[in-house]
Amino acid sequence: MSPSQPIIEAREVFKVFTAQGNRHDRRAFLALHDVNLAVDAGRFVALVGPSGCGKSTFLNMIAGLVRPTEGIVRYKGAPVEGVNTDAGYITQDDNLFPWRTLQENVEVALEFRGVPATGRRAEAGKYIAMVGLGGFEHHFPHELSGGMRKRAALIRTLIYEPDVVLMDEPFGPLDAQTRVILQDELLKLWEGSGKSILFVTHDLVEAIALADEIVMFSRAPGTIKRRYTVPISRPRDVFRIHAHPAFGDFYDQVWRDLKEEIIEVALEVRER
Ligand SMILES: Nc1ncnc2c1ncn2[C@@H]1O[C@H](COP(=O)(O)OP(=O)(O)OP(=O)(O)O)[C@@H](O)[C@H]1O
Numbered sequence: 662m663s664p665s666q667p668i669i670e671a672r673e674v675f676k677v678f679t680a681q682g683n684r685h686d687r688r689a690f691l692a693l694h695d696v697n698l699a700v701d702a703g704r705f706v707a708l709v710g711p712s713g714c715g716k717s718t719f720l721n722m723i724a725g726l727v728r729p730t731e732g733i734v735r736y737k738g739a740p741v742e743g744v745n746t747d748a749g750y751i752t753q754d755d756n757l758f759p760w761r762t763l764q765e766n767v768e769v770a771l772e773f774r775g776v777p778a779t780g781r782r783a784e785a786g787k788y789i790a791m792v793g794l795g796g797f798e799h800h801f802p803h804e805l806s807g808g809m810r811k812r813a814a815l816i817r818t819l820i821y822e823p824d825v826v827l828m829d830e831p832f833g834p835l836d837a838q839t840r841v842i843l844q845d846e847l848l849k850l851w852e853g854s855g856k857s858i859l860f861v862t863h864d865l866v867e868a869i870a871l872a873d874e875i876v877m878f879s880r881a882p883g884t885i886k887r888r889y890t891v892p893i894s895r896p897r898d899v900f901r902i903h904a905h906p907a908f909g910d911f912y913d914q915v916w917r918d919l920k921e922e923i924i925e926v927a928l929e930v931r932e933r
């Protein structure tokens with residue numbers, strides 16, 4: 662990969678799904694339509710758009726879990742073929758192993774890499790301390806709160822230092838206070854790391870607080886409607902992001918564009 666090459670690139674990507682359900686009615690459904698996107702290394706990009714517009718499908722393509730019907734997705738310059746284990750993927754469901762303790766969950770990737778037990782413990786301990794989970798190493802996931810599980814899922818991915826982290830509504834089900842605390846922790850872990858993050862969210866405040874750039878998908882069939890550069894410098898105070906002088910106008914602009922898509926989806930549903 663040359664330094665000027667984007668780390669992720671989608672070119673003229675289309676995705677058609679065929680419903681499996683009824684043998685006599687296998688309707689083709691166009692989920693993504695002519696998606697073109699290039700993401701440079703080190704960027705934090707938020708993906709927003711109405712429910713069902715193909716955001717998760719797009720992340721799944723970068724992770725190599727779904728193939729485009731047409732077009733190409735490149736990762737570090739090479740087409741994604743098969744599961745892309747180089748990229749970290751944090752899904753909405755935290756996917757911790759219920760039979761493993763917090764520490765054993767965090768160590769998993771190092772175990773796969775054959776790192777000896779003492780090295781694993783030291784590294785996991787460092788990450789566990791970074792997100793304030795010290796003292797909970799031997800707790801099982803069901804003994805942790807929702808916010809603690811999200812932290813565990815985050816560091817379980819970051820510990821193997823992926824250059825790209827895909828995050829699909831990672832803080833979705835949390836209460837508002839815990840979300841903001843986790844956003845702040847994520848920014849602290851990310852800033853200066855050089856990693857690229859693709860972060861799907863329905864929360865525009867979250868997108869503005871975290872991202873360098875917001876990519877808005879249209880309603881289905883999803884295509885990129887607009888890209889915005891977030892006009893707020895770093896480091897950011899996520900707790901007071903509303904108070905930034907550039908916040909109000911920028912939020913209104915992005916929300917106006919998103920609202921158009923959401924209203925159209927609502928009208929289409931009503932007409933059906
Ligand atoms: N494996 C699949 N088979 C058939 N249809 C699928 C499959 N995966 C996704 N779809 C369809 O593709 C469309 C886009 O789904 P996707 O999950 O990517 O949307 P999304 O933007 O992530 O939505 P949300 O914001 O609700 O998570 C939806 O209509 C969904 O039903």
Ligand SMILES: [Mg+2]
Pocket residue numbers: 716717718829
């Ligand atoms: Mg989704």
